[in-house]
Amino acid sequence: MSVAATQFTPLLGNDVLARVERMRLNPLRRRTNRMRGEHLSGKGGTSIEFRDYRNYVSGDDIRYVDWNIFARLNEPYLKLFAHEEESQVVILLDASTSMGFEGKFELARQIGACLGVMGLMSVEKVSIYSCGAKQVGPVRLLPCSGRASLKKFFRFLEQLEPGGDFPIEEAIESVLQHHRGRGIAVVLSDYLTLGSVSRSFNLLHGAGLELYALQILSPSEIDPEMTGDLRFVDSENDATLDVSSVGELLGIYHEHRLGLERYLEVEARKRNGRFVTLSSGMSIKDVMFDTLLRRGWIR
Amino acid sequence: MPSFFSPLHAALFALLVPLIIVYFLKLRRTRVSISSLALWQQVVNDQRVNSPFQKFKRNLLLLLQIAVLCLLVLAAMQPFIAGTEANASKLPILIDCSASMGARDRDGRTRLDLVKAEVLKLIDGLLPGQQLTLIEVGASARRMTDFTDNKVLLRSALNELQVADVPSRLEDGLRLAQALTRSHDQIERVRLYSDGNLPTKTNPATGQPMAAIDFDLSFPVDFFPLDSAGSNIGITAFNARRSTTDRWDVFVRVEGSSSSSTEARIHLTSNGQPLGEERVILEAGESQRLVFGVDTRQAHHLEVKLEPADHDALTCDNIAWLNLPQGRNLSVYCPVTMAAFRHALSAIEGIQLEPDSEGKSSRTSYDLLISDDLADDVREASTSCFVGPLPGDLQSALQMKDEPAEVVDWKRDATLLQHVQLKEVLINNVALKQEGVTDNDIERAGYDILAFGNQGPLILRKSDGLKLTYHLLFDTDRSTLPYRVGFPILVSNLVNEAMQQASLAELRSPSTGILPPLQLSKETTYRITDPTGHHEERSTNEDGVLLGISAPHVGEYEVSKGSELVDQLGLSLLNSTETSLSQVDKIHFNELSVDASETRPTTDRLLWKELAIAALCMLLLEWWYFQKRPAAVPA
Numbered sequence: 001m002s003v004a005a006t007q008f009t010p011l012l013g014n015d016v017l018a019r020v021e022r023m024r025l026n027p028l029r030r031r032t033n034r035m036r037g038e039h040l041s042g043k044g045g046t047s048i049e050f051r052d053y054r055n056y057v058s059g060d061d062i063r064y065v066d067w068n069i070f071a072r073l074n075e076p077y078l079k080l081f082a083h084e085e086e087s088q089v090v091i092l093l094d095a096s097t098s099m100g101f102e103g104k105f106e107l108a109r110q111i112g113a114c115l116g117v118m119g120l121m122s123v124e125k126v127s128i129y130s131c132g133a134k135q136v137g138p139v140r141l142l143p144c145s146g147r148a149s150l151k152k153f154f155r156f157l158e159q160l161e162p163g164g165d166f167p168i169e170e171a172i173e174s175v176l177q178h179h180r181g182r183g184i185a186v187v188l189s190d191y192l193t194l195g196s197v198s199r200s201f202n203l204l205h206g207a208g209l210e211l212y213a214l215q216i217l218s219p220s221e222i223d224p225e226m227t228g229d230l231r232f233v234d235s236e237n238d239a240t241l242d243v244s245s246v247g248e249l250l251g252i253y254h255e256h257r258l259g260l261e262r263y264l265e266v267e268a269r270k271r272n273g274r275f276v277t278l279s280s281g282m283s284i285k286d287v288m289f290d291t292l293l294r295r296g297w298i299r
Numbered sequence: 300m301p302s303f304f305s306p307l308h309a310a311l312f313a314l315l316v317p318l319i320i321v322y323f324l325k326l327r328r329t330r331v332s333i334s335s336l337a338l339w340q341q342v343v344n345d346q347r348v349n350s351p352f353q354k355f356k357r358n359l360l361l362l363l364q365i366a367v368l369c370l371l372v373l374a375a376m377q378p379f380i381a382g383t384e385a386n387a388s389k390l391p392i393l394i395d396c397s398a399s400m401g402a403r404d405r406d407g408r409t410r411l412d413l414v415k416a417e418v419l420k421l422i423d424g425l426l427p428g429q430q431l432t433l434i435e436v437g438a439s440a441r442r443m444t445d446f447t448d449n450k451v452l453l454r455s456a457l458n459e460l461q462v463a464d465v466p467s468r469l470e471d472g473l474r475l476a477q478a479l480t481r482s483h484d485q486i487e488r489v490r491l492y493s494d495g496n497l498p499t500k501t502n503p504a505t506g507q508p509m510a511a512i513d514f515d516l517s518f519p520v521d522f523f524p525l526d527s528a529g530s531n532i533g534i535t536a537f538n539a540r541r542s543t544t545d546r547w548d549v550f551v552r553v554e555g556s557s558s559s560s561t562e563a564r565i566h567l568t569s570n571g572q573p574l575g576e577e578r579v580i581l582e583a584g585e586s587q588r589l590v591f592g593v594d595t596r597q598a599h600h601l602e603v604k605l606e607p608a609d610h611d612a613l614t615c616d617n618i619a620w621l622n623l624p625q626g627r628n629l630s631v632y633c634p635v636t637m638a639a640f641r642h643a644l645s646a647i648e649g650i651q652l653e654p655d656s657e658g659k660s661s662r663t664s665y666d667l668l669i670s671d672d673l674a675d676d677v678r679e680a681s682t683s684c685f686v687g688p689l690p691g692d693l694q695s696a697l698q699m700k701d702e703p704a705e706v707v708d709w710k711r712d713a714t715l716l717q718h719v720q721l722k723e724v725l726i727n728n729v730a731l732k733q734e735g736v737t738d739n740d741i742e743r744a745g746y747d748i749l750a751f752g753n754q755g756p757l758i759l760r761k762s763d764g765l766k767l768t769y770h771l772l773f774d775t776d777r778s779t780l781p782y783r784v785g786f787p788i789l790v791s792n793l794v795n796e797a798m799q800q801a802s803l804a805e806l807r808s809p810s811t812g813i814l815p816p817l818q819l820s821k822e823t824t825y826r827i828t829d830p831t832g833h834h835e836e837r838s839t840n841e842d843g844v845l846l847g848i849s850a851p852h853v854g855e856y857e858v859s860k861g862s863e864l865v866d867q868l869g870l871s872l873l874n875s876t877e878t879s880l881s882q883v884d885k886i887h888f889n890e891l892s893v894d895a896s897e898t899r900p901t902t903d904r905l906l907w908k909e910l911a912i913a914a915l916c917m918l919l920l921e922w923w924y925f926q927k928r929p930a931a932v933p934a
Contacts, residue, residue: 098334099334190335192335218334226331233332233333235332236335239336243343253338253339256341256342260338
């Protein structure tokens with residue numbers, strides 16, 4: 001990718017970066033950590049920002065009783081203050097060999113970059129896990145936050161290359177072994193795995209991470225044009241599969257592909273997560289400023 | 300159920316084994332690297348993919364190849380559906396090409412066209428080992444091909460068949476077929492295609508006409524008649540008789556077909572000028588004779604033309620020609636010494652007799668020569684009668700002796716002896732046969748014995764080209780013949796025959812077949828052009844007669860020498876049988892009859908072509924299937 005001299009990162013154009021910096025993630029639920037942050041906690045807190053009143057109950061700290069109201073109403077009311085906690089953004093990038101087809105990994109990195117920038121700009125702790133080779137394990141960028149981390153964040157993303165045979169469900173479990181903290185888990189993968197993601201999605205949910213599941217497929221995976229007797233070779237493990245009269249089976253293929261999408265969507269929704277399928281032929285602008293924005297993933 | 304000519308080729312089915320092996324061994328799948336097998340594995344595991352139909356589709360190419368191979372092997376086995384026809388290995392086919400086979404129905408198809416279509420089917424269905432020979436039967440029989448199974452040759456010969464405007468001579472074709480049956484053992488039957496328009500005679504039992512062929516049939520004949528072409532009207536006779544010295548009576552006979560009534564208008568022209576016109580309406584099978592009067596003072600080139608009012612199946616019988624010479628007296632040479640003959644001749648009109656009473660003659664050629672001296676043969680005459688001397692070529696076989704003789708028998712139907720009673724005529728000198736000489740020897744010398752004496756022939760007749768000669772082998776002056784009533788009748792018959800020979804009494808329009816002999820310059824080459832434009836060079840013989848020229852077409856034939864037109868004469872069909880288009884369903888031969896076959900036998904139908912075409916289609920289907928684009932992808 002040729003990079004203009006004035007461009008901050010080869011992953012995103014300046015215009016995209018500038019617009020993304022002004023946008024924020026829009027999770028369905030607030031999943032925050034005890035650590036103070038910019039996300040308002042649902043629980044009462046001790047910040048200076050007033051949030052609400054509630055009746056006093058026995059055992060409450062009388063320091064928070066609003067004495068002025070007590071004086072006027074002769075009833076004790078407790079003042080509640082907003083509690084701002086931090087939220088974590090975990091970006092899980094499927095870097096297996098299958099993602100190296102037709103720009104899938106490229107788009108995944110760009111989406112990860114955009115969502116990561118939004119997290120950084122919100123002073124969230126953004127971490128990246130790139131899962132390529134199974135035996136190596138995930139390559140990660142430790143949680144960082146703030147605009148100051150932008151350069152490190154992009155440098156990490158830029159040096160990532162696809163390769164390996166890490167199944168996505170195992171990659172999620174492996175990441176959860178390293179990660180601590182609640183927030184959003186952005187899982188960028190093609191989800192073309194022979195295993196089941198049900199358990200891994202459960203683990204994500206249980207870890208307090210709201211799932212942003214993005215399936216990225218190449219145009220030839222969405223709409224293959226093949227015919228005759230073919231021998232398919234798996235890019236990750238060189239396994240082969242002989243298929244006769246491929247042209248005749250395309251209808252069934254499409255049924256299974258759509259079935260996989262429905263399955264992933266249902267599995268994500270069950271866990272209060274989100275799911276979308278994208279084509280690697282789409283531009284990052286279409287993905288961010290149209291698809292995700294209209295779906296309310298970001299704001 | 301189909302049978303196979305070559306069942307041993309079924310061994311080729313063994314090729315299925317290597318085909319299947321090679322298919323699976325050589326099935327080279329294109330390697331396609333994809334991101335993951337996950338989806339395709341699910342597709343392959345799908346129950347629908349493994350359903351029998353899908354399995355069939357997966358191996359459709361193999362099945363198509365097996366089908367192609369099976370079809371080719373079946374084609375190699377040469378299957379056929381047996382027909383009802385006996386599979387004779389050699390089959391002579393006689394095809395009637397007479398004039399009636401040119402009769403066109405209302406669709407414009409001739410009978411010969413129908414025959415050609417049937418025979419073509421036979422040729423197309425020719426089985427291995429079968430051979431045909433085509434024999435054209437017209438005025439004579441001609442083999443178009445030898446026994447062959449070469450379909451191209453047979454088709455070509457079939458296309459060459461043409462209708463000849465001549466009556467059919469089926470005997471010739473049957474004789475030819477008989478000769479073939481003697482030389483080829485494999486001939487079981489002979490097939491005859493004809494419209495059944497054959498010469499007939501009345502059946503003595505039923506009174507109905509029947510086709511009678513004077514032939515001893517020694518082999519089975521399958522007679523396949525054709526449907527009638529419809530109504531026809533035509534000219535069946537056109538002749539002239541000199542009724543008086545200055546008038547010809549011209550007779551035209553018109554006959555209709557035996558199936559329906561007909562109507563036509565007759566036009567008679569002379570040298571292009573109309574002479575008469577008549578309208579004729581005929582019931583089925585009826586005929587009518589028309590008479591026209593023509594002046595004898597000039598020569599006429601008569602043409603009678605028939606103009607049918609409705610559909611006319613046969614056109615070649617609608618026209619006829621007749622050349623009438625200018626009328627003149629018959630020139631007769633009879634020496635003064637033959638007083639009895641001169642006396643009888645003097646009583647007949649229209650005769651110019653020489654020499655005169657003083658013995659002077661002005662001509663060198665005559666129409667009739669009567670003499671008792673063979674030396675007078677130098678005088679040219681179309682008809683001669685020598686009284687007394689032996690013919691030169693019979694000098695060794697006969698010897699004149701003065702012995703009494705009497706007439707034992709004579710041919711009463713001979714033209715010369717019609718109404719002549721020779722019984723009890725006394726003769727005093729006679730020609731005796733030399734020892735060992737028989738009547739057959741005399742006949743072999745070209746003489747026809749008209750009267751037989753008790754010791755040898757008395758009257759001989761010899762026809763040599765256009766020349767007719769009578770020999771009375773006795774001296775009439777030494778017999779009682781001149782004193783009999785029959786003598787002037789005999790002389791009158793002689794004069795009539797001479798007038799016939801000189802074309803002065805009765806003329807008939809010549810019919811097709813052979814061109815009538817023409818008296819022209821001696822040993823000269825002439826060019827004869829027929830109505831179709833074909834021409835041939837032929838030379839006259841030493842007597843100046845042009846003989847033996849085939850004339851199968853109706854029309855005017857031109858005889859020319861260089862650029863000079865020497866003679867022109869028109870030949871017509873003039874055959875009542877052909878014009879009537881009557882058909883028979885039974886042919887009577889000398890000892891047995893042959894019925895017409897009502898149904899056509901079906902030939903064995905070969906199926907290898909259909910199988911080969913099916914294999915080709917299968918191959919194209921395989922190619923299409925292999926090359927076709929994938930099915931449309933749902934949105």
